[in-house]
Amino acid sequence: MSLNKDGLNKKISIAVIRRLPRYYRYLADLLRMDITRISSKELSQRMGITASQIRQDLNCFGGFGQQGYGYNVELLYREIGNILGVSDRFTTIIIGAGNMGQALANYENFEKRGFTLIGIFDINPQIIGKKIRNVEIKHMNEMDDFCRDNHVDIAILTVPYQNIPEVAKKVASLGIKGLWNFSAMDLKLSYDDIIIENVHLSDSLMVLGYKLNERRKAEETKKAEEARKSEEVREAGEAKKAE
Amino acid sequence: MSLNKDGLNKKISIAVIRRLPRYYRYLADLLRMDITRISSKELSQRMGITASQIRQDLNCFGGFGQQGYGYNVELLYREIGNILGVSDRFTTIIIGAGNMGQALANYENFEKRGFTLIGIFDINPQIIGKKIRNVEIKHMNEMDDFCRDNHVDIAILTVPYQNIPEVAKKVASLGIKGLWNFSAMDLKLSYDDIIIENVHLSDSLMVLGYKLNERRKAEETKKAEEARKSEEVREAGEAKKAE
């Protein structure tokens, strides 16, 4: 539970939390454009949400704005960064250095957002020893020692479907508290002090497929409707002629 | 808009749609375990949601179950697959064959879910000509011709931040209707017949960071509370002694 501005425990809804990184990105864009202040109204137009929602969201954490002025972009950026723990530096390891694991290891944005990659593990001898952004891929059986010697906050799991239960159990036993799971299997662990974010890329792609189909269907319906109407007009014309 | 079971246009909420791929995955798991029937109650326990929600969700599309019996797993799996258009086969191209692009190109799950990769494009001469799962990486300037010769439903964008506006415009001009955007920039296009899914991996990671911090804070508060209490007990003991 987070302390809100009155120092009271107030549970902040997950819907609000999930919007914070998006605010953070938009504010970074504004900074890049040298925009120093912004009103909830203008931000709402850029982001495609209501100004009300922005003010409501931000006020879960404190009054970051100023009446008649709006919000100072840099201050707000820093505040949201603090809420998200960007400056807290989380240490991460990647387990599974296949395509996805390597892609994530190369993703420099994570560094900027407070996540430091300190280890990569796999079992494939062909890639062990290879370095990605100065981090060497090690064999899985070195992971125990590594985690004893280094504090690890988050394990990023990009191992195949069938290996997930075993790897998750191992990771839990090593005292790692955060799991970012890219495996196709939803991960649930009975240890209630472990926090898991499951990522299912293909879910998002399937939603896109659904929307495309809906659009296509709507267009077909529209076309059929138009065809029907023009047919009506034609028939009416013929009927008139026949009179 | 989807036709519901009464043949009426009923707008189905995006919240429901976004849960469908998850149902689909769980049903695939059940099939793999040779489970042929399931009740909303049992499925709810597996998935960690309410049985009410499952029945409510499924009934947006039709009565797939049977009173007293539950749902036939295979039938339900197929029905949800149809709703999501799994059998409709969407053709896709990947633009940007960096680490993420190549990782996605190698992701065999997409094939299973109805997405066929037919092209990969990049500008890096070092990787042009390389084949991923039998699809050759071509130069971006071949994309126009390619899209004229082949119908493309979806473009998967994994190009760097600064290139996104230009690439998106190009893609729109080629008549591609679905964009799956992995760039760090939110994509919005003014063409209202183009459908976009923005994916922001680091957003999800930041939410994980937030939750870890909350957990840590809660534990610290608890510890401080316990320390305070044991201090009270000690003081009470001393006060008694002093009497």
Place this chain on the structure above:
DNA sequence: TAGATTGTTAATCGATTAACAATC
């Protein structure tokens, strides 16, 4: 038939939006 479980309506809950007094 009795038991189980759906489909569906009604009740509840929570999230979003609107409105406006406070204030810079």
Place this chain on the structure above:
DNA sequence: TAGATTGTTAATCGATTAACAATC
């Protein structure tokens, strides 16, 4: 001071959950 815009309360909207009659 006048204008702008926040912080915050109240109203609305939509999504989730509960309940139960229908029915396999």
